[in-house]
Amino acid sequence: MLSHLRPAIVSMGLFTVLLGLAYPLAVTGVAQAAFPAQANGSLLRDAKGAIVGSALIGQPFAKAEYLHPRPSAAGNGYDASASSGSNMGPLNDKLIAREKEEANALRAENPGAAIPADAVTTSASGLDPDISPAYARFQAKRIAKARGAPEAAVLAVVDSQVLPPLLGFIGQPRVNVLAVNRALDARFPKGG
Structure with a gap:
């Protein structure tokens, strides 16, 4: 059972870090660099x-x-x-x-x-x-x-x-x- 559970847990952890942290930070960084006024709400x-x-x-x-x-x-x-x-x-x-x-x-x-x-x-x-x-x-x-x-x-x-x-x-x-x-x-x- 552990051999089936381990890949699921590792995949969930990997995708959480990749799609929940790295991707949003990258998109935010690009937006702040390329379009700072728009990224901050066009205030x-x-x-x-x-x-x-x-x-x-x-x-x-x-x-x-x-x-x-x-x-x-x-x-x-x-x-x-x-x-x-x-x-x-x-x-x-x-x-x-x-x-x-x-x-x-x-x-x-x-x-x-x-x-x-x-x-x-x-x-x-x-x-x-x-x-x-x-x-x-x-x-x-x-x-x-x-x-x-x-x-x-x-x-x-x-x-x-x-x-x-x-x-x-x-x-x-x-x-x-x-x-x-x-x-x-x-x-x-x-x-x-």
């Missing part, structure tokens, strides 16, 4: 070096002077520990009611404008940091009013932050909410 810092967020994880912005992200179904909104979609189908009464409520609020904010789909729908992860350029432009009127700035200037900031599809053809153009909000703060400083 964005302010002028004083304080972390203000990540370019990869959405966060809630509720003030009128900021670009708002798409709705989140993750916990209480952008809770990474509860990352998931709502799993509600398109005919779910709760989903329809929520979307109607959000659409009505957006119509009151910007009467007569078409409401982009991502303004009322959640992403699959609930943590999406990006919105469509159409939704970003939809919000320009509110932002301009709250900041006391011309709408054309706010639109220029938004348009300067539009990211093209990955490799030119994968996905859709998008706008990173945190990046636009940082650009808005730089262009129209608070209190000035």
